[in-house]
Amino acid sequence: MATAEVSSNIKKLQVKRFKPAEDPKNTYLTDEKGLWAWLTTVDHKKIGLMYLGAVAFFFLLGGLLALALRTELWTPAKTFIEADTYNQIFTLHGAIMVFFVLVPSIPAALGNFILPMQVGAKDVAFPRLNLASFYIYVIGAIFTFIALFNNGLDTGWTFYTPYSTTTTTSVIWVTLGVFILGFSSILTGTNFITTIHKLRAPGITWSKLPLNIWALYATSIIQVLATPVLAITVLLLTMERFMGLGIFDPANGGDPVLFQHFFWFYSHPAVYIMIVPGFGIISEVITTFSKKHIFGYWAIALSSLAIAFIGFLVWGHHMFTSGQSAVATTVFSFLTFLVGIPTGIKILNWVATLYKGSIEMKTPMLYVFIFLFLFSIGGFTGIMLGSLSADIHLHDTYYVVAHFHYVMMGGTLMALLAGLHYWWPKMTGKMYSEVWGKISAVLVFIGFNLTFLPQFVMGAQGMPRRYYNYIDQFTPFHQTSTIGSYVLGLGLFITLFYLLHSLWRGKKAGSNPWNSRGLEWQATSPPDFHNFDHTPVVIHGPYDYHKPMEEFQLGLAVSHNGHGEETDVKESKVTTN
Amino acid sequence: MGRIFDFMLPELKSPATGATTDALIHFVNEVSLIFLVGITFALIYFAVKYRRRSEDDKTPVITHNNKLEITWSVIPLLLVMVVFGWGYKGWLNLNTVPDDAYEIQVTGFKWGWTFNYNTGAQIANEVHVPAGKPVKLVMKSQDVLHSFYVPEYRIKHDVLPNRYTFVWFQAEEAGESQVFCTEYCGTSHSNMLAKVIVHEPEDFETWLAKQGTGGGGTPVERGENLVQLQGCVTCHSQDGSDLIGPTFQGLWEREERLADGSTITVDENYIRESILDPSAKIVEGYQNQMASYEGRLTDEQISDIIEYIKTLN
Numbered sequence: 001m002a003t004a005e006v007s008s009n010i011k012k013l014q015v016k017r018f019k020p021a022e023d024p025k026n027t028y029l030t031d032e033k034g035l036w037a038w039l040t041t042v043d044h045k046k047i048g049l050m051y052l053g054a055v056a057f058f059f060l061l062g063g064l065l066a067l068a069l070r071t072e073l074w075t076p077a078k079t080f081i082e083a084d085t086y087n088q089i090f091t092l093h094g095a096i097m098v099f100f101v102l103v104p105s106i107p108a109a110l111g112n113f114i115l116p117m118q119v120g121a122k123d124v125a126f127p128r129l130n131l132a133s134f135y136i137y138v139i140g141a142i143f144t145f146i147a148l149f150n151n152g153l154d155t156g157w158t159f160y161t162p163y164s165t166t167t168t169t170s171v172i173w174v175t176l177g178v179f180i181l182g183f184s185s186i187l188t189g190t191n192f193i194t195t196i197h198k199l200r201a202p203g204i205t206w207s208k209l210p211l212n213i214w215a216l217y218a219t220s221i222i223q224v225l226a227t228p229v230l231a232i233t234v235l236l237l238t239m240e241r242f243m244g245l246g247i248f249d250p251a252n253g254g255d256p257v258l259f260q261h262f263f264w265f266y267s268h269p270a271v272y273i274m275i276v277p278g279f280g281i282i283s284e285v286i287t288t289f290s291k292k293h294i295f296g297y298w299a300i301a302l303s304s305l306a307i308a309f310i311g312f313l314v315w316g317h318h319m320f321t322s323g324q325s326a327v328a329t330t331v332f333s334f335l336t337f338l339v340g341i342p343t344g345i346k347i348l349n350w351v352a353t354l355y356k357g358s359i360e361m362k363t364p365m366l367y368v369f370i371f372l373f374l375f376s377i378g379g380f381t382g383i384m385l386g387s388l389s390a391d392i393h394l395h396d397t398y399y400v401v402a403h404f405h406y407v408m409m410g411g412t413l414m415a416l417l418a419g420l421h422y423w424w425p426k427m428t429g430k431m432y433s434e435v436w437g438k439i440s441a442v443l444v445f446i447g448f449n450l451t452f453l454p455q456f457v458m459g460a461q462g463m464p465r466r467y468y469n470y471i472d473q474f475t476p477f478h479q480t481s482t483i484g485s486y487v488l489g490l491g492l493f494i495t496l497f498y499l500l501h502s503l504w505r506g507k508k509a510g511s512n513p514w515n516s517r518g519l520e521w522q523a524t525s526p527p528d529f530h531n532f533d534h535t536p537v538v539i540h541g542p543y544d545y546h547k548p549m550e551e552f553q554l555g556l557a558v559s560h561n562g563h564g565e566e567t568d569v570k571e572s573k574v575t576t577n
Numbered sequence: 578m579g580r581i582f583d584f585m586l587p588e589l590k591s592p593a594t595g596a597t598t599d600a601l602i603h604f605v606n607e608v609s610l611i612f613l614v615g616i617t618f619a620l621i622y623f624a625v626k627y628r629r630r631s632e633d634d635k636t637p638v639i640t641h642n643n644k645l646e647i648t649w650s651v652i653p654l655l656l657v658m659v660v661f662g663w664g665y666k667g668w669l670n671l672n673t674v675p676d677d678a679y680e681i682q683v684t685g686f687k688w689g690w691t692f693n694y695n696t697g698a699q700i701a702n703e704v705h706v707p708a709g710k711p712v713k714l715v716m717k718s719q720d721v722l723h724s725f726y727v728p729e730y731r732i733k734h735d736v737l738p739n740r741y742t743f744v745w746f747q748a749e750e751a752g753e754s755q756v757f758c759t760e761y762c763g764t765s766h767s768n769m770l771a772k773v774i775v776h777e778p779e780d781f782e783t784w785l786a787k788q789g790t791g792g793g794g795t796p797v798e799r800g801e802n803l804v805q806l807q808g809c810v811t812c813h814s815q816d817g818s819d820l821i822g823p824t825f826q827g828l829w830e831r832e833e834r835l836a837d838g839s840t841i842t843v844d845e846n847y848i849r850e851s852i853l854d855p856s857a858k859i860v861e862g863y864q865n866q867m868a869s870y871e872g873r874l875t876d877e878q879i880s881d882i883i884e885y886i887k888t889l890n
Contacts, residue, residue, distance in 0.1 A: 083764050083765065083767075083821075084764055084864065087761075087763070087764065087766075154763070154764075155761075156761050160722060160760070160761070162720070162721050162722070162738060163721040163722065163761070163762060163763060166720070166721065166868075167763065168864075168865060168866070250737070250738040250739035251738070254739075255739065256722060256737060256738070256739070257737070290627070290636070291629070291634060291636050292636040292637075292639075293636070293638055293639065293640055294640075295639060295640070295641060295642075296640075296641045296642075296646055297640065297641065298641070299641065299646055320668075321724060321733050321734050321735050322735045323734070323735055323737055323740060323742050326672065329668075330665060330668075333661060333664060333665070334661055337657040337658065337660065337661050340653070340657055341650060341653060341654050341657070344649070344650075344653045345646065345649070345650055347616065348646075348649045349646075351616060351619050351620060351623070352639075352642075352645075354619075354620070354623035354624070354627065355623060355627070355639070356627060356636060356637050356639065357623070357627045357636055358627065358628075358629040358630070358634030358635075358636050359623065359624050359627050359628050359629055360628070360629040361624060361628070369620055369624070372616065372620060373613075373616075373617055373620070376612070376613055376616055377609075377613065380605070380609035380612065380613065381609075383605060383609070383657060383660060384602065384605045384606075384609075386657075386660075386661075386664075387601060387605070387660045387661060387663065387664025387667075388664040388665055388667065388668035389597060389598040389601060389663075389664050389665075389666075389667025389668045389670070389671060389731070390598055390601050390602050390605065390664055390667070391664070392598070392667075392668065392671060392731065392732065392733050392734075393595075393598055393602070393728070393731040393732075393733065395733060395759070396724060396726075396733075396759035396760060397726075397759065456585070457584070457585050460585040460586055460587075460602070461585070461586070461587050461728065462587055462726070462728025462729075462755065462757065464726065464757045464758070464759040464767075465759070465761075466761040466766060466767075467766065467767035468766070468767045469767045469768060470767065471755065471770075515632070545636055546635065546636055546637065546638045
């Protein structure tokens with residue numbers, strides 16, 4: 001890299017080492033107070049926390065619905081709710097978890113908080129647009145709630161036609177909610193792309209970008225390109241219901257398979273909107289807790305982009321049994337395997353990062369290990385489903401249900417939990433209970449596998465998904481799965497309690513409790529209103545753990561407001577890797 | 578065969594459609610297990626061996642290793658290409674119907690299946706087939722999407738309202754297999770079950786001959802056949818039990834309380850109206866769920882159904 005260039009640049013300026021104050025006086029939490037200040041804030045950190053609160057609320061709701069479903073499935077016939085109620089609950093569980101939890105969770109909640117700090121910016125490029133994105137999300141959610149209290153929705157989260165054009169439930173409210181929500185996703189993506197391009201602090205070249213930023217960058221590209229297709233699809237569906245246009249409904253000469261093409265053209269890339277940001281978190285946490293340089297920086301960074309682009313070409317693998325053309329089916333199967341390769345590369349890179357590291361098994365790292373195990377299973381079963389004849393047997397069975405829960409929950413959610421624990425001290429300035437953190441992680445791991453492993457077996461045995469009643473032979477699998485879901489729920493409730501508890505009783509975190517080299521850890525915890533006292537100048541890469549912290553903590557006092565403590569550093573020591 | 582993942586799959590009863598699929602599923606499972614064990618072992622081994630001993634542990638600068646990274650990209654790439662080819666081969670089997678296949682027409686509807694034979698015989702929710710002969714099912718839907726799935730034959734295909742699709746299989750021995758609907762189709766999706774009943778070829782001929790040409794019998798017999806074939810019985814029980822709609826038992830001349838508070842006595846015209854325009858008069862306590870049978874039942878057929886309902890008092 002341009003070592004000489006950067007060094008000479010630095011030499012021209014007066015180089016100083018920046019050390020954040022351990023006891024922040026005026027943070028973003030204390031700077032402006034009161035409900036109104038929060039509701040009208042344009043600070044990316046507060047907006048990130050508001051998203052986090054909203055996502056947590058929806059996750060709780062979606063999770064309680066899941067427990068209701070699992071309880072109903074305790075017996076083969078009716079356990080405690082009617083078939084129509086069951087159908088509405090699984091629809092809402094899916095729609096809420098996909099649109100209101102998984103899609104916004106990492107980019108909008110954690111990403112909003114961390115992204116500007118990791119690139120050394122004061123905020124995102126368009127702070128007011130950022131606030132608008134949040135309110136658009138809220139408005140989308142309100143529409144969905146109207147549906148919930150107004151006849152429900154029973155189409156499944158995929159809204160397949162012609163069922164969705166003929167059912168008497170509130171399809172339109174939810175599709176409008178999803179339509180509005182899409183704008184939030186597009187605007188956040190646009191904001192992130194601009195921020196990454198234009199607001200990087202001096203010295204952060206593309207090769208010094210943290211992998212979390214690469215992941216959010218790839219995600220933002222998918223959000224901006226794919227979401228409009230979903231918007232068009234649900235708009236057409238709404239028009240079909242209102243006016244009987246005859247686009248999707250065969251009764252009016254339409255084609256229901258066309259709807260599936262439109263729907264999955266968004267919803268398959270959306271899978272990557274959900275998982276790719278998780279990859280970013282894993283890269284950050286695994287280096288911090290093994291105190292070692294990431295293995296294969298460029299392979300991880302570029303594979304995120306590769307996944308984003310190939311991800312647009314594989315939607316048809318949801319439709320092998322649908323009646324799409326034979327050529328399409330074959331091509332989609334082939335391309336699907338190509339997307340597996342960059343994903344596999346990442347997993348092996350992360351494992352290799354541990355080699356000769358200095359590994360500390362704190363709660364975030366425990367979640368990274370759980371992620372690697374569960375997401376691998378999700379990936380292998382994805383290979384199974386990508387191959388044509390195996391998919392014919394397994395399509396629309398519990399095997400698929402288990403597969404996408406391993407990917408979405410074992411992948412995205414475990415990464416989210418890793419990231420949430422990792423950045424919690426930065427966001428709140430408080431440490432949570434490490435003991436309870438580990439206890440709940442173990443419960444989540446056991447509960448998760450107990451819930452979803454049996455579903456692979458019963459799916460392969462032939463148990464179809466979205467069934468209210470089932471035949472007796474599947475009873476033991478369903479009951480194991482239900483018990484597992486309670487254990488999983490317990491683990492997650494414990495997490496909720498000790499995290500909230502830490503806000504009042506947690507120990508002070510200090511600016512960098514994990515001794516991380518990430519730029520965000522060079523700010524105070526919680527950060528100053530403008531993130532950093534000075535605009536940092538970044539000389540080292542984000543993963544230079546082989547250098548001592550003292551040498552690493554470089555920043556340049558371009559402007560100074562008196563919080564930090566400065567020490568001179570000899571210019572001759574300033575080198576890049 | 579004693580392979581490690583044998584427990585995962587149900588017994589295979591149509592090797593012609595399922596043998597390649599089974600071999601592929603076993604292969605992917607086994608290779609995945611090897612990789613999973615390897616990754617898990619490496620994780621645990623590294624976590625123990627390289628655990629942090631002091632806060633000042635020094636770690637080496639290992640940024641990348643092109644040879645290693647290319648190796649672990651190319652090997653999986655080759656493996657997945659094998660899996661792709663294998664899946665393609667199995668899929669060709671599923672789509673190449675033998676010329677001498679015995680053809681049966683299938684109609685999916687909310688919530689049941691009707692099977693039509695070329696003799697005119699018609700039967701609901703059971704498809705009878707001869708053993709050792711390829712059978713092709715040509716399928717369409719009357720309403721929304723359904724999907725015809727027989728796990729023991731490893732076959733599945735969506736059933737569409739605007740287009741014919743097919744599956745084929747060749748069951749080798751007499752017996753029964755479960756059919757599921759796997760495309761979500763509303764309230765009674767999970768009750769949309771059927772059976773494949775495999776007969777020895779000569780027994781099949783006897784069975785088929787006994788079915789007649791369909792549509793025969795007295796009006797009451799025809800009516801009884803129709804409420805099965807049209808799927809009425811998935812929502813309306815004949816034994817007094819409460820399903821999605823009111824039971825047929827004792828329905829004739831029963832006084833029903835309607836959702837708008839008025840009452841009505843069930844007669845020919847009310848039954849006819851309820852079949853052709855189900856939302857007109859909803860009985861209290863039930864949802865407006867039923868689709869119209871306008872164009873699907875002739876006046877004679879409606880009369881036959883009414884005659885049959887009369888016998889359930």
